[in-house]
Amino acid sequence: MTRFPTHDKKLKEWVNKMAALCQPDDIVWVDGSQEQKLILQKEAISSGELIQLNQEKLPNCFLHRTAIDDVARTEHLTFICTRRRRDAGPTNNWMSPRTAYRKARAIFKGAMVGRTMYVIPFSMGPVGSPFSKIGVELTDSRYVVLNMMIMTRVGEAVLRQLEKEDKFTHCLHSKAQLDINKRLILHFPEDNTIWSVGSGYGGNVLLGKKCLSLRIAIYIARKEQWLAEHMLIMGIESPNGRIDYIAAAFPSACGKTNLAMLVPPDGLKKKGYRIWTVGDDIAWMRVDTDGSLWAINPETGFFGVAPGTNSQTNPNMVETIKKDTIYTNVLFKPDGTVWWEGADGEVPSEGIDWQGRPWKPGRLDAHGRPILGAHPNSRFTTPIANCPSASFRLEQHHGVPISAIVFGGRRQHLLPLVYETFNWQHGVFAGATMASERTAAQVGKLGEVRRDPMAMLPFCGYNMGDYFRHWLNIGRHMQKPPRIFHVNWFRSDEKGNFLWPGFKENLRVLEWIIDRCNNKVDAVKTPIGYVPRPQDIDMTGLELPKGTMDKLLEVREEEWAGELKEIKKFFKQFKKDLPAELWEEYENLASRLKSYE
Ligand code: OXD
Ligand code: MN
Numbered sequence: 001m002t003r004f005p006t007h008d009k010k011l012k013e014w015v016n017k018m019a020a021l022c023q024p025d026d027i028v029w030v031d032g033s034q035e036q037k038l039i040l041q042k043e044a045i046s047s048g049e050l051i052q053l054n055q056e057k058l059p060n061c062f063l064h065r066t067a068i069d070d071v072a073r074t075e076h077l078t079f080i081c082t083r084r085r086r087d088a089g090p091t092n093n094w095m096s097p098r099t100a101y102r103k104a105r106a107i108f109k110g111a112m113v114g115r116t117m118y119v120i121p122f123s124m125g126p127v128g129s130p131f132s133k134i135g136v137e138l139t140d141s142r143y144v145v146l147n148m149m150i151m152t153r154v155g156e157a158v159l160r161q162l163e164k165e166d167k168f169t170h171c172l173h174s175k176a177q178l179d180i181n182k183r184l185i186l187h188f189p190e191d192n193t194i195w196s197v198g199s200g201y202g203g204n205v206l207l208g209k210k211c212l213s214l215r216i217a218i219y220i221a222r223k224e225q226w227l228a229e230h231m232l233i234m235g236i237e238s239p240n241g242r243i244d245y246i247a248a249a250f251p252s253a254c255g256k257t258n259l260a261m262l263v264p265p266d267g268l269k270k271k272g273y274r275i276w277t278v279g280d281d282i283a284w285m286r287v288d289t290d291g292s293l294w295a296i297n298p299e300t301g302f303f304g305v306a307p308g309t310n311s312q313t314n315p316n317m318v319e320t321i322k323k324d325t326i327y328t329n330v331l332f333k334p335d336g337t338v339w340w341e342g343a344d345g346e347v348p349s350e351g352i353d354w355q356g357r358p359w360k361p362g363r364l365d366a367h368g369r370p371i372l373g374a375h376p377n378s379r380f381t382t383p384i385a386n387c388p389s390a391s392f393r394l395e396q397h398h399g400v401p402i403s404a405i406v407f408g409g410r411r412q413h414l415l416p417l418v419y420e421t422f423n424w425q426h427g428v429f430a431g432a433t434m435a436s437e438r439t440a441a442q443v444g445k446l447g448e449v450r451r452d453p454m455a456m457l458p459f460c461g462y463n464m465g466d467y468f469r470h471w472l473n474i475g476r477h478m479q480k481p482p483r484i485f486h487v488n489w490f491r492s493d494e495k496g497n498f499l500w501p502g503f504k505e506n507l508r509v510l511e512w513i514i515d516r517c518n519n520k521v522d523a524v525k526t527p528i529g530y531v532p533r534p535q536d537i538d539m540t541g542l543e544l545p546k547g548t549m550d551k552l553l554e555v556r557e558e559e560w561a562g563e564l565k566e567i568k569k570f571f572k573q574f575k576k577d578l579p580a581e582l583w584e585e586y587e588n589l590a591s592r593l594k595s596y597e
Pocket of ligand 1: 252
């Protein structure tokens, strides 16, 4: 292969400059071909980066193990590096670009000696679509290259597009020593640049994903008047054949991936409902000439959490990950397949755990806790194209039209199963005040409410006050804005038992949402928004104890005093950067609650 298969001057200069810093033995350009992929897989197997799984049972599947202190996104080592601290806002870690480059340069210096530097030209979104953005990632990890080939569009066509646009996000990654004390995930939105060093974990190193498609894209999106969001996109086909698309944001551990590809429950399947999956994590949305909001998923793969994935919770994912998948930090079984806590079938009697140690079920650690076979954040990277519910519009350059935006959180009390906001501004307020209670899977006090506006807290690459203002502005540019809803699958009874079964049954709520969008159903006006009449949630094939639906939909004004206080506290940290419209919505809500009988 030619060493520089491009005539783009800026790209060539940058690659040379970064190579001079990292000093790789060799530079290889990734062309996206099957031949090159096979070579990389072979090399990764011999270097130990990948373990080949049983090719009869799991064709083209591999296992990778990360370092044991490199198993999740490291938010405390993730920085937004803008010239002014104010531009990163109160919710981000900030470092000045000068300090950030200096610190990282010292770690990158010579980090690739004895290694190959791979140059990965990639497109987020279909190559050449008005939505799409191009990035080039330089990395010394074959694992990164192979994952990027699943998660993004990689190769020659991207280079040709890059040459036309002469613009790309500069993404530099090195594993360096995989030392947590020399790990930095740095974003330079003003330079369209990402530097990630010292990690091998997907969320930190597949730079097209959280780093480019959220933290950098959101900055570009503000300048170019569009939205880059942490949202799934799914199409809901109704019995009459019409497909309505929704985009939905939930904080982690609220079932975004499961919802995006649900299989309708029997009652609704018989009626003719069907789901089309566009994406499970990221939505790029822009106002089109028809005055409505259109969206694409910029990715081509899922980077899903393995534990808890089974035929009950997510049958479509179980099908998807049977081939062409890279597993990370799951249990390796003696038959060359994999397992995780909450997988289908029997618990294996032995295996090699995610840390590479012999494992048997039932063993306890020094604190008396079960030793897990798979890390709780173990993952799979797998192509969307293999998903049985993959949308046929994945490659469409104009994306899909969005009928509804859905926000959600995990709340035991307070929030009804679903409500519709009164208008765009009120919907932005609902998104900006979104919150979830901590589960055992997160560090912190159990049950504590954490605000996570639009599920973007860890991904908002600039001042969140400006971000809210941008949302309000986008609303003003749409003649036909999507309606905005809020859902809560987690409302519980006095004993803490969930009132709603969740998972595929959630489609019943989406059906109501779509009916609202199509003006097919009435609703009850409450101080927080429009709530369904109990009889309007289709319960064909699902029985709940008497009175449950009333409890699920109830708005209890006496519970709201504490919430209003929390919202106020949260808003105050943005000082004058919080748009006045959100204070206005706050006051409106408070007074509606006051006069509620
Ligand atoms: C993810 C996340 O991995 O949101 O998608 O953390
Ligand atoms: Mn995510």
